Amino acid sequence: MIAICDRTIRHLAAAAFLALAVLLGLALARAAINPSAIQWTASDPHVFITSLYHGVLGRAPESPMVVAQWARQISADPNSRMRVFNQFVGSPSFDRRIPAASPARTICGQTNARNR
DSSP states (O other), X not given: OOOOOHHHHHHHHHHHHHHHHHHXXXXXXXXXXXXXXXXXXXXXXXXXXXXXXXXXXSSXXXXXXXXXXXXXXXXXXXXXXXXXXXXXXXXHHHHHHSOTXXXXXHHTTOOOGGGO
């Protein structure tokens, strides 16, 4: 039996979790208008947030202050980027990108009362 210290196990688990988070993020990025624009591994959270605006919403951010507010939500926790991504995908700005009669909305069960 090979003795592995607790620290090594924690590091391996963290690396596996980060890889899974990135893969899940890439799968969810299919909802984006330009998935290749999303810089999931950018070391600067401001760059990541700006890339979400371009990749998910198809536009530039409103202001550097708005980017800074979003960037404060990014931490060393790999889930923080996924949480912010999910907030972008669940935002009214994202909803306005997809026409109400779109098959994508119907498939996702997001039709509004006018289209029922």
